[in-house]
Amino acid sequence: MAPRPNLSDIARALGVSSATVSNALSGKGRVSAQLSRQIAEKAKELGYVPSLAGRALSTGRSHVLGLVLADIGHPLFPQFAQAIEQAATRAGYGVLIGDSRGDVKTQTAAIDQLIERGADGIILVPRHGTRIAEINSPVAVIDTPSTPGNTVSADHWQGGRLIGAHLRDLGHTRLAIIGLHQDSNVQADRIGGIRTGFGPEGSVRTLWIDALEAAAGPGCELGLAELVRHGYTAFAAVSDIHALRAVSELQRSGLSVPAHVTVTGFDDLHWARSISPALTTVRMDMERIARLAVADLLLQIEPDRIAPPVDEAARPQAVPMELIVRSSSASPHGNLFPSQDNNNTDPDTLPSREGTNNA
Amino acid sequence: MAPRPNLSDIARALGVSSATVSNALSGKGRVSAQLSRQIAEKAKELGYVPSLAGRALSTGRSHVLGLVLADIGHPLFPQFAQAIEQAATRAGYGVLIGDSRGDVKTQTAAIDQLIERGADGIILVPRHGTRIAEINSPVAVIDTPSTPGNTVSADHWQGGRLIGAHLRDLGHTRLAIIGLHQDSNVQADRIGGIRTGFGPEGSVRTLWIDALEAAAGPGCELGLAELVRHGYTAFAAVSDIHALRAVSELQRSGLSVPAHVTVTGFDDLHWARSISPALTTVRMDMERIARLAVADLLLQIEPDRIAPPVDEAARPQAVPMELIVRSSSASPHGNLFPSQDNNNTDPDTLPSREGTNNA
DNA sequence: CAAATCTGATTAAGCGCTTAATCAGACTAT
DNA sequence: ATAGTCTGATTAAGCGCTTAATCAGATTTG
Numbered sequence: 001m002a003p004r005p006n007l008s009d010i011a012r013a014l015g016v017s018s019a020t021v022s023n024a025l026s027g028k029g030r031v032s033a034q035l036s037r038q039i040a041e042k043a044k045e046l047g048y049v050p051s052l053a054g055r056a057l058s059t060g061r062s063h064v065l066g067l068v069l070a071d072i073g074h075p076l077f078p079q080f081a082q083a084i085e086q087a088a089t090r091a092g093y094g095v096l097i098g099d100s101r102g103d104v105k106t107q108t109a110a111i112d113q114l115i116e117r118g119a120d121g122i123i124l125v126p127r128h129g130t131r132i133a134e135i136n137s138p139v140a141v142i143d144t145p146s147t148p149g150n151t152v153s154a155d156h157w158q159g160g161r162l163i164g165a166h167l168r169d170l171g172h173t174r175l176a177i178i179g180l181h182q183d184s185n186v187q188a189d190r191i192g193g194i195r196t197g198f199g200p201e202g203s204v205r206t207l208w209i210d211a212l213e214a215a216a217g218p219g220c221e222l223g224l225a226e227l228v229r230h231g232y233t234a235f236a237a238v239s240d241i242h243a244l245r246a247v248s249e250l251q252r253s254g255l256s257v258p259a260h261v262t263v264t265g266f267d268d269l270h271w272a273r274s275i276s277p278a279l280t281t282v283r284m285d286m287e288r289i290a291r292l293a294v295a296d297l298l299l300q301i302e303p304d305r306i307a308p309p310v311d312e313a314a315r316p317q318a319v320p321m322e323l324i325v326r327s328s329s330a331s332p333h334g335n336l337f338p339s340q341d342n343n344n345t346d347p348d349t350l351p352s353r354e355g356t357n358n359a
Numbered sequence: 360m361a362p363r364p365n366l367s368d369i370a371r372a373l374g375v376s377s378a379t380v381s382n383a384l385s386g387k388g389r390v391s392a393q394l395s396r397q398i399a400e401k402a403k404e405l406g407y408v409p410s411l412a413g414r415a416l417s418t419g420r421s422h423v424l425g426l427v428l429a430d431i432g433h434p435l436f437p438q439f440a441q442a443i444e445q446a447a448t449r450a451g452y453g454v455l456i457g458d459s460r461g462d463v464k465t466q467t468a469a470i471d472q473l474i475e476r477g478a479d480g481i482i483l484v485p486r487h488g489t490r491i492a493e494i495n496s497p498v499a500v501i502d503t504p505s506t507p508g509n510t511v512s513a514d515h516w517q518g519g520r521l522i523g524a525h526l527r528d529l530g531h532t533r534l535a536i537i538g539l540h541q542d543s544n545v546q547a548d549r550i551g552g553i554r555t556g557f558g559p560e561g562s563v564r565t566l567w568i569d570a571l572e573a574a575a576g577p578g579c580e581l582g583l584a585e586l587v588r589h590g591y592t593a594f595a596a597v598s599d600i601h602a603l604r605a606v607s608e609l610q611r612s613g614l615s616v617p618a619h620v621t622v623t624g625f626d627d628l629h630w631a632r633s634i635s636p637a638l639t640t641v642r643m644d645m646e647r648i649a650r651l652a653v654a655d656l657l658l659q660i661e662p663d664r665i666a667p668p669v670d671e672a673a674r675p676q677a678v679p680m681e682l683i684v685r686s687s688s689a690s691p692h693g694n695l696f697p698s699q700d701n702n703n704t705d706p707d708t709l710p711s712r713e714g715t716n717n718a
Numbered sequence: 719c720a721a722a723t724c725t726g727a728t729t730a731a732g733c734g735c736t737t738a739a740t741c742a743g744a745c746t747a748t
Numbered sequence: 749a750t751a752g753t754c755t756g757a758t759t760a761a762g763c764g765c766t767t768a769a770t771c772a773g774a775t776t777t778g
Contacts, residue, residue: 006734017758022736029737030756052477053421054734056412057763064455064476074437075629081440082431085458094455094476096423099444117423117453118411219633241630244603248635251610270434271600274578275607365764376728381766388767389726413764416733 005046006054014042025050056118065297066114068098068107070127075241075269080142083290084123091294093120100127111135121297128184138300140293144186145318152292152317154284156186159321160193162282163236163264166323171331172234172262173202176227178246179238181210187238190266194236205232209242222246225253228261233332240265240272240281247275247328258330268324278326288319364405365413373401384409415477423453424656425473427466429486431458434600434628439501442649443482450653452479459486470494480656487543497659499652503545504677511651511676513643515545518680519552521641522595522623525682530690531593531621532561535586537605538597540569546597549625553595564591568601581605584612587620592691599624599631599640606634606687617689627683637685647678 007025011018016035023029024039031039042048056062065088069077081097088095098114100107104127111122121138140151167175175198179187195204213220224235224246235250237243243265247257257263257277265272268283366384370377375394382388383398390398401407415421424447428436440456447454457473459466463486470481480497499510526534534557538546554563572579583594583605594609596602602624606616614620616636624631627642 008734018735019737019759020757022734023757026736030754032756035756049475051416051734052475053412053415054763055736057410057416057733057765058735058737060763062412067456075434077440078432078434078436081436081456082458082460085431085456089472094473097426097440097444097454097456099441101441113448114453116408116411219635219637221635241633244630244634247607248610251607252615252635256611270432271603274600274604276578276580276604276611277607278578367764377765378729378767379727381764382727385766389724391726394726410764413733414766416735416763417765417767419733 004051005048006051007048010039010042010046010048013046014038061120061301062118063092064094064096064117064119065294066096066098066111066117066119066122068100068110068114068122069125070100070107071102076267078270079286080125080290083286084294086287087290087294091298093294093298102127108134111137120301123293123297138297140297140300142289142293144189146189147185150317151296152289152319154289154321155318156189156321157193157196158318159266159282159284159323160190160195161197162193162321162323163266164194164197164199166197166280166325166329167234167236167262167264168198168202170234170262170329171333172198173332174230174232175202175204175234175236176224176232177204177206177236177238178222178242179206179208180242181208190238222249224249224261225255228253228255232261234262234264234329236264238266240267240269240279243272243279243281243328244275247277247279257328262329262332264329273326277328280324280326280329282321282323284321285319292319363410364407365410366407369398369401369405369407372405373397420479420660421477422451423455423476423478424653425455425457425470425476425478425481426484427457427459427469427473427481428484429459429466430461431456435626437629438645439484439649442645443653445646446649446653450657452653452657461486467493470496479660482652482656497656499656499659501648501652503548505548506544509676510655511648511678513648513680514677515548515680516552516555517677518625518641518643518682519549519554520556521552521680521682522625523553523556523558525556525639525684525688526593526595526621526623527557527561529593529621529688530692531557532691533589533591534561534563534593534595535583535591536563536565536595536597537581537601538565538567539601540567549597580608583608583620584614587612587614591620593621593623593688595623597625599626599628599638602631602638602640602687603634606636606638616687621688621691623688632685636687639685639688640683641680642683643680644678651678 007018007021011021014021016039019029020031020035021039021043024031024036025043052063065084067081067084069080071077081095085095096114096117096119098110100110107127111124114122115137119137121140122135123140123142125142141147141149142153143150144153144156146157175194177191177194179191181187191206198204207222209222212222222245228250235243235246237246243263247263250257250261250263255261263279265279265281268281272279272281366377366380370380373380375398378388379390379394380398383390383395384402411422424443426440426443428439430436440454444454455473455476455478457469459469466486470483473481474496478496480499481494482499482501483494484501500506500508501512502509503512503515505516534553536550536553538550540546550565557563566581568581571581581604587609594602594605596605602622606622609616609620609622616622622638624638624640627640631638631640
């Protein structure tokens with residue numbers, strides 16, 4: 001296979017200098033319109049493809065962005081990656097991935113690695129506890145507005161408000177929020193938002209899966225049916241995953257969603273629309289977040305770039321989330337357990353623990 | 360911030376030539392042990408990091424692999440990405456991602472892009488219909504053994520056999536397989552495997568979600584309860600996603616999994632263990648597949664590399680899948696509808712269509 | 719002891735591109 | 749007519765690294 005043509009091949013074929021070819025192709029120096037056209041033609045004819053390595057060496061810019069995620073295993077990662085890849089490609093950048101395998105130390109290592117590989121900047125979706133300041137390179141952080149150093153992210157709090165208000169508007173008064181663990185800014189924001197949106201009248205409590213599992217083992221029952229008996233008509237999970245688990249558990253308890261109980265999620269994961277009942281949830285505008293993050297990075301990398309389109313100019317830190325009402329939420333009518341503390345339910349309707357999962 | 364030191368900085372500091380430094384650091388030329396040590400020390404002291412761009416330009420190898428997926432949005436992508444990233448990192452390579460957004464044309468474009476970016480090779484998880492031959496670069500294809508040109512992949516057929524045999528062993532005799540669409544090699548293999556594993560005695564039929572949705576709209580009911588009435592006791596989905604949907608629909612119909620019906624999935628997605636009932640499924644050995652794919656690629660890129668570890672030497676095309684039995688599968692005892700064609704069920708136990716999803 | 723060999727280092731060229739500096743010629747302006 | 753401007757191109761250096769070729773000196777060899 002023939003080695004790929006380079007600048008001088010074109011130059012030689014046209015009897016000009018390679019600098020002229022470079023100028024013509026990049027539109028930088030002074031080249032007559034006609035020569036410029038000829039060069040462009042010849043380049044296409046020869047199938048010229050600029051060597052990024054050569055360019056990188058010469059300019060000091062690789063046109064590659066590093067994407068580091070706290071945990072590649074996170075179900076939201078695909079959406080992130082896709083959106084970032086798209087935004088980067090549009091800006092003429094490639095995306096190099098790094099994985100921190102959930103570990104903060106590995107994360108730093110991953111970032112260093114990407115920088116060594118020549119990444120011009122890093123997009124970081126951090127694990128809680130990262131010291132962003134230590135990074136010696138342009139960085140855009142996607143976390144949550146309340147985190148210091150956050151560059152751009154979904155407005156998790158506002159998303160929570162959307163959910164809270166939705167539930168209140170449906171007429172729910174007792175709400176249980178399902179969270180994973182306490183030390184996550186994102187979750188804290190979401191929960192804060194839910195509480196705010198739900199309003200001060202209703203009564204709200206929060207369940208921490210972490211704590212429950214620490215006691216009863218991973219995958220254990222969350223005891224939601226019990227809460228329903230105590231008058232809780234709505235469960236707002238801090239992630240679709242937990243919502244799914246909740247729906248699942250409730251249905252196994254003989255409760256129907258949303259006829260008996262309402263369940264909502266967060267993030268609109270891939271399958272949220274295809275389970276039944278389809279999940280009411282809240283979605284981030286990944287596209288927008290990705291575009292903003294990349295735009296911010298480019299601004300750091302090449303400050304004198306062509307001004308970004310107006311719509312980006314605003315560059316809000318917090319991108320609004322969107323409520324997606326599907327069929328897992330409804331008014332709390334026809335509740336199976338209208339009176340509180342009704343413990344004498346038909347055991348057939350509320351089978352206890354049958355089929356708990358222990359692989 | 361001080362510009363990063365380069366080879367000649369080290370050379371100057373030690374009063375030697377930069378070639379010597381290069382040789383010492385790469386262990387290639389002839390350098391005395393002592394000088395070599397000094398150089399290594401000085402390098403560390405100055406915080407020297409080799410410029411990949413320089414090296415790439417000089418050697419023609421970027422030490423970057425391109426990862427192209429049919430659809431980054433696919434829920435399995437994280438696992439892929441993570442495994443590949445790991446395998447690549449171990450071999451000293453970075454991973455550049457490309458997304459074909461499900462489109463074959465975009466896919467070709469994505470590959471070209473990565474090559475232009477200097478990727479030394481491509482790992483491709485293709486969309487059905489890709490012309491692999493057209494790729495002008497080392498490629499490793501991860502698809503399914505029955506696809507010509509496949510480099511390495513999970514043994515989907517064998518995985519299917521695992522599922523089929525598991526269901527037969529449990530005592531099921533009527534099985535419905537749930538697939539998405541017909542023109543997928545992977546699905547075809549999985550289904551073929553399931554049928555084979557289930558054996559010729561049982562009766563098996565296949566449901567295509569695609570077809571059903573074309574008729575009744577996306578997210579529609581699959582009519583599984585109806586099948587249960589006709590004596591089907593097991594549903595083997597070709598993906599955890601569809602299994603989830605099946606479980607969900609069955610539970611809403613008042614059927615208990617696995618007490619009444621068995622459901623199995625495929626792929627062991629992230630949440631498969633945390634729904635209830637936890638999903639019986641089959642998992643690919645991503646780690647292994649990724650290692651083999653990367654190893655194969657490296658063999659094409661640098662044929663005279665150090666021989667790979669023995670365990671890789673075998674380099675099977677098809678990596679066995681592993682059956683993961685959880686709680687969604689059980690013997691078909693206590694079926695709610697033991698007799699076939701029992702249509703007179705309590706409507707309360709089988710609510711029809713309430714809460715179908717239309718956002 | 720001269721010739722051959724080895725060792726440990728240096729020189730120099732080149733990878734493909736960018737870009738500042740330069741230059742020749744043509745065109746204004748005085 | 750002569751100095752000053754513009755235009756359209758060229759020259760040349762350099763980005764950081766690798767590597768073949770070279771070389772000086774020390775060590776072996778017949």
